[in-house]
Amino acid sequence: MTKHFKTAITTSLCLLAAHPFSSALTFTVPSQVGTGDYFYAPLDPAPIGISFEFFAFPSYFTNVTATQQCLANWKALTGVWPPIRIGGTTQDRAQYDSNTSAYVVYSVADAKDAPSVLTFGPKFMTLAGMYEGSVVIGLNRGKNEIENTIAAAKVAVSEVKNLLAIELGNEPEYWVKDGQPITSGVDWTPATDAASQNNWNIQVGSAVGKTNIIQAGNWNEAPPKWGAAQLITTENATVESYVRHYAHHNYPGGSIQSLMSHSAIARNIHTFDTDIAAARAIGKQYVFGETNSVSGGGAAGVSPTFGAGLWTMDYALRATYSNMSRTYFHHGTVGNCQYCFWGRYSMGAPYYGAYAAVALMAGASHLTALDSGSTNYAAYATFDSRGLPLRVILYNSDYFAGSGTRTTQSFTLTGLTSSTVRAKRLTAASATSRVDQGSPPSFGGQQFDNGSCAMSGTETFETKPVSGGQATFSVKATEALLVYLQ
Structure with a gap:
């Protein structure tokens, strides 16, 4: 996919880290969607969502107080509840039991473990159906018991009023090492998996009486070996009719x-x-169905940090700019999840980055990147329903670990039409700052309270004068600034 950008850089990008200030980078804000040498990505009403590990989903919604408020905070910005996906490794360990009155049934030696075997009942789907945003439900394909999966799919269709799609299997490229029965006696390859997916898509889709219902793909190994492009080449028109969109982890x-x-x-x-291009070519969306910083629940020294929060922000925006319709950030075992936005530390620094990205895209129709993606400095612009510039976010990804000089990068925006603009700063003491270690970030002077996810503090805007259609902003290393153009 070719991406276009127009950036006027007034100084060399070979910036010396020892210098506390660097000369401005200049970015021109387009006056209208479709103008200039830019690529404009259309925006889903809520491009950023949450993925919940299958067995842990009921606990997040019945035992974790922050869940509803954290999601509501985004809804307050966009007017739309964020999308959720329920799935993960344990979806292929889970079998449907119509007779159980529990959400899920399993046992583990330690509460921090994920179960190797579990069952779930109709109440699981009823709980999912209570959520007011769109829902993707992941079901079992690995055990190769299609009738059980069809029974679960029928309940999902009847109970989940906002059901967007059904996944049939999670990360099938790992099923041989996991000992999943569907791979027994089979040379399990991308082609074998594709044949299986195509067959199950038709059988499950026809059994529930719905086309446009399957979230296909769901691998984690990078394309092209495992990916939508290779899967699409194996599909006929009947299979495609059941696929709503394609997903990768x-x-x-x-x-x-x-x-x-x-x-x-x-x-x-x-x-x-x-x-993404292959999916778009046949009129389908492409999503990150499950993603986060480091696999396996995250890395303790990386995933809970403010640096990971800035990654969350920039990563979600770059994915959206690349025509990724939605990005679902995964939340694993409650209490044992380093990358979770909430749950383990009550609040995690990555939530702040996600919130800033949501704030940039809220209510917008399109997004573009003003930068090339080849330096440490990012600039994204969003546009309203009239196609007029709405907001810009500036990101300085120079690394600051908390000691020495914290450098500052200047960004000049041109093409501005108002006399002043306001901005909110996303900042923390350093890239290694962590909420659980007493160093929370702030966004516009505000924070999210541990336990409740309620926003506290006084909302703070920085005001900049515009002269000759331009304004200059200072963004420190390991910091971002959201500029409001309207």
């Missing part, structure tokens, strides 16, 4: 510094360009 990993690097984020997202 992604956990970039790395250190805080490598994770939050803007250029590294752009490179990572480009991995999926061919798959």
Whole structure:
């Protein structure tokens, strides 16, 4: 997928880290969607959502107080409840039991463990149906018991009023090592999995009497070996009629510094360009059905940090700019989830980054990147329903670990039409700052309270004069600034 940008850089990008201030980078804000040498991505009403591990979903909604408020905070910005996906590794360990009155039934030696075997009943789907946003439900394909999966799918269709799609299997490329029965006696390859997916899509879709109902794909290994482009080549028109959209999982990993690097984020997202284009070519959406910073629940030294929060912000925006319709950030075992936005630490620093990204895109019709994705500095602009510029976010991904000089990058925006603009700053003491260690971030001077996820503090805007259609903003290393143009 080719992406266009127009950036006027007034100084060299070879900036010396020892210098506390760097000369301004200049970005021109388009006056209207469709103008200039830019690519404009259409926006879903709520492009950022949450994925809940299958067995843990009931606990998040019945035992974790912050869940409803954290989701409501985004709804207050967008007017739409964020999308959720219920699935993960345990969806392929879960079998439907119509006779159980429990949400889920399982046993573990330690509360921090995920179950190896579990059952769930109709009440599970009833709970999912109470959510007011769109819901994707992941069901079991690995055990190769299609009638049980069809029974669960029928309950999902009847109980989940906002059901967007059904997944049939989670990360099938790992099923051989997991000992899943569907791979027994079979040379399990992308082609074998594709044949299985196509068959199950038709059988489940026809059994529930719905086309446009399947979220296909759901691999974690990077394309092209496992990916939508190769799957689509195996599908006929009947299979395609049952597919609503295609999904991939992604956990970039790395250190805080490598994770939050803007250029590294752009490179990572480009991995999926061919798959996104293949889905769009047949009129289907493409989503990150499950993603977060580091796989396996996150890394303790990386995932709960403010640097990971800035990654969350930039990553969600770059994915959206690349025509990824929705990005679902995964939440695993309650109390044992380093990358969770809430639940383990009550509040995690990544929630702040997600909130800032939601605030940029809220109520917008389109998004574009004003930068090339090749440096440490990002600028994204959103546009309202009239196609007029709405907001810009500026991101300085230079790494600051808390000691020494914290450098500052200047950003100049041109093409502005008002006499002043306001801005909110997303900041923390350093990239390594963590809420659970007493160093929470702030966004516009506000924070999210532990336990409740309620916003506290006085909302603070910075005001900048506009002269000759331009204004200059200072953004420190490991910081972002959301500029309101209207």
